[in-house]
Amino acid sequence: MKLKTNLxxxxxxxxxxxxxxxxxxGADIVQNQCVACHAxxxxxxxxxxxxxxxxGPDLYYAGVKFNKDWLVAWLQNPTTLRQGGVLYARAxxxxxxxxxxxxxxxxxxxxxxxxxxxxxVADVLMGYGVNDGLVEKGAFKQAPxxxxxxxxxxxxxxxxxxxxxxxxxxxxxxxxxxxxxxxxQADFVVEYIRNPQKFDPHVWMPKLDLNEADVQxxxxxxQTLKTGGAK
Amino acid sequence: xxxxxxxxxxxxxxxLGQGLAQAEExxxxxxxxxxxxxxxxxxxxxxxxxINSRDMAVKPRDHTDSKAMGDTPDxxxxxxxxxxxxxxGKSVLMPKWEGVINDDEIKEMVAYLRFVSKTTSx
Numbered sequence: 001m002k003l004k005t006n007l008x009x010x011x012x013x014x015x016x017x018x019x020x021x022x023x024x025x026g027a028d029i030v031q032n033q034c035v036a037c038h039a040x041x042x043x044x045x046x047x048x049x050x051x052x053x054x055x056g057p058d059l060y061y062a063g064v065k066f067n068k069d070w071l072v073a074w075l076q077n078p079t080t081l082r083q084g085g086v087l088y089a090r091a092x093x094x095x096x097x098x099x100x101x102x103x104x105x106x107x108x109x110x111x112x113x114x115x116x117x118x119x120x121v122a123d124v125l126m127g128y129g130v131n132d133g134l135v136e137k138g139a140f141k142q143a144p145x146x147x148x149x150x151x152x153x154x155x156x157x158x159x160x161x162x163x164x165x166x167x168x169x170x171x172x173x174x175x176x177x178x179x180x181x182x183x184x185q186a187d188f189v190v191e192y193i194r195n196p197q198k199f200d201p202h203v204w205m206p207k208l209d210l211n212e213a214d215v216q217x218x219x220x221x222x223q224t225l226k227t228g229g230a231k
Numbered sequence: 232x233x234x235x236x237x238x239x240x241x242x243x244x245x246x247l248g249q250g251l252a253q254a255e256e257x258x259x260x261x262x263x264x265x266x267x268x269x270x271x272x273x274x275x276x277x278x279x280x281x282i283n284s285r286d287m288a289v290k291p292r293d294h295t296d297s298k299a300m301g302d303t304p305d306x307x308x309x310x311x312x313x314x315x316x317x318x319x320g321k322s323v324l325m326p327k328w329e330g331v332i333n334d335d336e337i338k339e340m341v342a343y344l345r346f347v348s349k350t351t352s353x
Contacts, residue, residue, distance in 0.1 A: 049261065069317035084282065089266050092282050094275040099285040117346035158324045161283050173271035197331060204268050206315075215277060 026120030046201030061129030300348030
């Protein structure tokens with residue numbers, strides 16, 4: 001609420017003073033467009049129905065989740081990160097004699113921003129969640145790439161059952177991870193694997209309680225995945 | 232004596248009736264949970280053909296398979312959901328759902344599986 005008030009105040013100041021101050025323009029875009037689908041403040045009710053009805057992923061912790069360069073590029077040229085949209089369960093349909101498929105007509109495209117607006121919006125988003133204590137700085141211990149990590153991801157811990165580690169392969173109910181090295185902060189990846197529901201109450205990613213060594217190896221592995229996607 | 236028998240019959244009819252009502256329409260909450268957590272692998276048709284099943288090394292269980300489901304006791308289903316495949320000597324690809332849904336909800340899922348597989352508690 002306080003954030004909202006601040007943003008609103010920022011937008012008012014902006015319109016009163018000038019249109020040159022671009023951080024204000026970013027706040028304006030966030031308040032006029034992004035919030036229609038995304039929560040930019042931690043939702044008061046973390047109940048199951050909110051998860052089932054929200055239109056876009058939450059952005060209230062965007063500042064500890066995304067790499068800013070990636071965000072700026074993606075907002076100008078949005079690619080599909082979640083084949084089934086924000087809630088795969090809304091878009092799946094049975095296919096005769098085989099695995100379910102996604103009804104792409106149920107997954108709306110993300111709007112595109114100009115380069116100028118993308119920078120302004122990314123500036124605002126990168127401020128979200130930085131003081132919420134959700135992600136501990138240094139949670140990722142900078143483990144060097146480990147030969148076991150790909151095996152953990154693809155087989156032993158089952159990550160690839162729901163996530164795609166390379167284009168065209170793996171599961172589809174979770175966001176693709178073949179761009180995760182460019183997209184996600186490693187500290188966030190560590191914290192999210194440890195407790196997905198801390199960020200997204202009731203989310204359909206299991207809380208596997210992996211040992212710390214596995215978590216570090218997987219986070220290190222995801223940092224190496226940078227195939228395609230927004231550049 | 233006769234009254235007593237009638238009472239028992241009435242009670243039996245009531246229990247059966249309730250059972251039938253449940254069999255016709257599963258509780259909305261159970262349906263919601265299944266559609267959110269289980270459908271990703273077990274599929275819209277509950278037959279193991281979820282969106283994720285295409286590339287999985289072990290195919291998810293077909294919940295409409297009355298034979299296999301009928302042979303699986305409630306406590307094994309409960310353990311498999313709560314602790315994952317490894318807890319019942321099955322695939323690691325069935326994750327543990329403890330920490331996401333609580334014990335009561337897992338019991339709801341077991342009951343729902345009985346409905347889907349047209350089997351009875353064992």
